[in-house]
Amino acid sequence: MSRKPATGSRTPGSSASASSAAVASQRVADHLRAAILSGELRPGARIMQEQVAAQLGASRLPVREALRILAAEGLTVVKSNSGAWVSRMDMAECEGVYKIRERLEPLALSESIPHLTDEQVIELEAIARQIELTTDVDRFLTLDRRLHLLTYAGCRVDQITTMVDRFWNTTQHYRRAFARLAGDSGWELIHAEHRLIIEAIKRRDAVDAERFLTGHIRRTRLELAQHPELFTEDDHDSHHTADAADFAG
Numbered sequence: 001m002s003r004k005p006a007t008g009s010r011t012p013g014s015s016a017s018a019s020s021a022a023v024a025s026q027r028v029a030d031h032l033r034a035a036i037l038s039g040e041l042r043p044g045a046r047i048m049q050e051q052v053a054a055q056l057g058a059s060r061l062p063v064r065e066a067l068r069i070l071a072a073e074g075l076t077v078v079k080s081n082s083g084a085w086v087s088r089m090d091m092a093e094c095e096g097v098y099k100i101r102e103r104l105e106p107l108a109l110s111e112s113i114p115h116l117t118d119e120q121v122i123e124l125e126a127i128a129r130q131i132e133l134t135t136d137v138d139r140f141l142t143l144d145r146r147l148h149l150l151t152y153a154g155c156r157v158d159q160i161t162t163m164v165d166r167f168w169n170t171t172q173h174y175r176r177a178f179a180r181l182a183g184d185s186g187w188e189l190i191h192a193e194h195r196l197i198i199e200a201i202k203r204r205d206a207v208d209a210e211r212f213l214t215g216h217i218r219r220t221r222l223e224l225a226q227h228p229e230l231f232t233e234d235d236h237d238s239h240h241t242a243d244a245a246d247f248a249g
Helices: 012-038 049-056 060-072 091-115 118-133 137-151 158-170 172-202 206-225
Strands: 076-079 083-086
Touching (some): 012 049, 012 060, 060 076, 091 158, 091 206, 118 137, 137 172
Antiparallel strands (some): 076 083
């Protein structure tokens, strides 16, 4: 006597289909994430799902799922029956996020320091040297992100690292603006602060590391507060629609 399949069981074909859909969604998410973090898609830009799907050779379903993934990361805003946009903040919102970062990231660093390996500390020093040798803003942003997130790599509290990643995503555009505003003296100060943080990590001195990092983040917040024009609607290009040209390359 044959037995009926258990309710809810999946056939091999359905599992393969689900896996394929997940891969497609991740591919779209990776592409859009890179475009947002690189500044190709600016805060407030509308993301047209049909055009993204056509450009990437995907159906609309993985595009919708990709936008939900990015929304969870703080990179997009998705509204039912309305559309999707690259996340943006006004000055008050950005200041609020930076105030949270001033408290959250020193905690992440303090939790991380006991678990960082000597090899990771050596890598931090190497990244810092690369940062000091560049004057390219985009390369600086890539390296600066690598450096700071590596300092938190030893943190074993997932809730903390998840929030850190999200806030780094939502403030990416504003760090780019800050780097362009900094000038030679500002860049030298950034380098000096990086060296202080890394030296404290090498000593396994969480108190000093937290203190230096807090000042490092606070200085960016105070500098951004001097430039309200960075948060105007026009600067963020909020009425811009992301079309196929935005995803070239």
